[in-house]
Each structure stands twice: as structure tokens, then as C-alpha cells.
Amino acid sequence: MKRDNFYISASVIGIAVAFIFWWAVLYDRYPAAQIVAISVIAGACTIYLLRQRIDDTVIVDEMISTINEKSAMKTIQIFWVGFLALTISGFSKAMSIDNPRIKDMMTRGSVSQLIFLASILLIYAAFRIYYSRKYGGYEEDEESD
Amino acid sequence: MKNRIKVYRAMNDLTQEALASEVGVTRQTILAIEKGKYDPSLELAFKIAKRFDVKIEGIFTYEG
Numbered sequence: 001m002k003r004d005n006f007y008i009s010a011s012v013i014g015i016a017v018a019f020i021f022w023w024a025v026l027y028d029r030y031p032a033a034q035i036v037a038i039s040v041i042a043g044a045c046t047i048y049l050l051r052q053r054i055d056d057t058v059i060v061d062e063m064i065s066t067i068n069e070k071s072a073m074k075t076i077q078i079f080w081v082g083f084l085a086l087t088i089s090g091f092s093k094a095m096s097i098d099n100p101r102i103k104d105m106m107t108r109g110s111v112s113q114l115i116f117l118a119s120i121l122l123i124y125a126a127f128r129i130y131y132s133r134k135y136g137g138y139e140e141d142e143e144s145d
Numbered sequence: 146m147k148n149r150i151k152v153y154r155a156m157n158d159l160t161q162e163a164l165a166s167e168v169g170v171t172r173q174t175i176l177a178i179e180k181g182k183y184d185p186s187l188e189l190a191f192k193i194a195k196r197f198d199v200k201i202e203g204i205f206t207y208e209g
Contacts, residue, residue, distance in 0.1 A: 063174040063183050 001053045010047050017043040080120060087113040146184045147206040150175070153197040168192040 001009075020039040024032035087110055094106035132138055154164060161175045168175075168189060177183035185193065185205075194201045 061171045061174055062186050062189060063170065063177055066183075 001050065001055060003054050006050055006054050009050050013043045013046055076120075076124075080117060083113070084117055087117065147181060147208060148178060149204050150179050150193065153199070153204060157197060164193070164196065167196055 017039050021036050024036045090106060090113070091110035094103055094110055097103040097106065150164075153159075154161070161179075162172045165172045165175045169192070170189065174183065174185075178185050190201055190205055194204050197204065
């Protein structure tokens with residue numbers, strides 16, 4: 001697949017997801033929200049798979065890879081802490097609300113976000129284990145004794 | 146890490162773009178290495194040294 005074709009495909013997928021989101025807002029009933037979530041994940045997976053099929057000659061530059069890795073890591077660290085602070089703040093606010101319906105809705109939302117944050121840690125741990133094994137992080141020899 | 150890539154490029158009449166293409170990186174990477182802002186990987190350092198037919202120590206100076 002040519003790189004330009006990939007960009008066109010990714011744009012089409014993005015527009016499709018946006019339409020699904022707009023439909024969900026208008027439909028406003030179960031399972032609209034779940035369909036939006038599934039479509040976003042499916043769209044991201046599809047774009048990722050399409051990206052693997054690009055066959056244009058591209059230089060995988062080590063400096064750019066290093067820059068991307070460091071940027072991604074710092075972004076995730078800052079985002080995780082900021083999102084955690086926001087979630088805890090929301091949870092605290094939910095506890096002080098008198099209206100039981102709104103309180104329940106906000107509590108559920110905050111708990112969902114906390115589960116999401118915990119999932120990020122689990123995914124990070126899983127990737128660390130995977131790449132440690134891949135690059136010999138667990139290797140031992142006679143000098144390890 | 147100091148290096149003499151620019152010197153060797155001049156000796157071999159090689160542009161940054163040409164050297165980058167030969168060792169498989171972008172021109173920006175060669176530029177960053179020459180300015181001392183980016184330290185190349187071992188593999189890249191060997192490739193550059195091999196291109197100029199010198200030892201790594203002839204091009205790169207480690208200031209540890």
C-alpha cells in the first residue's frame with residue numbers, strides 16, 4: 001500500500017468514526033455509547049494494521065525513534081498523573097453531591113476512569129515484561145551467581 | 146560525544162544527505178550527531194567509521 005493511500009484510508013476511517021459518534025449523540029439510547037467505544041477501538045486497530053502494510057521505502061531513523069519513545073513516555077507519565085488527579089477530584093466531588101442519581105452517575109464515571117488508569121499500569125507492566133524478555137533483560141550466565 | 150564527521154565528510158567530498166543515505170539515516174540525524182546533540186548507536190557509529198574506512202576512535206571521542 002502506498003503511503004498516500006494509507007493517509008486516505010485513515011482519513012476515511014476517522015470520518016466514519018466521527019459519523020458513528022454523531023449518530024450515537026442523536027440516537028441517545030443503549031447501546032449507542034458502547035458502539036462508539038467499539039468503533040473507536042476498531043478504527044484505531046484498523047489504522048494500525050493498515051500502517052503495517054505501507055510498502056514505500058521509509059528510513060526507520062534511530063534518532064527519530066528515540067525522540068518518539070522519549071516523547072511518548074513523558075506524555076504518558078504526565079497524562080497519567082494529571083488524569084488521576086482529575087479522577088480523584090471528580091470522585092471527591094461526587095461524594096458530596098446530594099442528588100442520588102447524579103451522585104451514582106459521577107461515581108460510576110470516576111470508578112471507570114480509575115479502572116482505566118489501573119489498566120494502563122497493567123498494560124505497561126505487560127509490555128515491560130515482553131520487551132525485557134525480547135532484549136535479554138532476564139538473561140543470566142555464570143557471572144550472575 | 147565529540148566527533149570528526151564533518152572533517153571526514155570534507156575529506157571525502159560528501160554531503161550530509163549523501164552520508165545519511167549511505168548509512169541509512171536522515172540528514173537531520175547526521176546533523177545532530179555532528180553538532181554533538183545526539184550520540185549515535187553502536188551500529189550507526191560502526192557504519193559511519195566503515196564508510197570513511199577508519200576506526201571508530203578516529204571519528205568519535207568519548208568524554209566520560
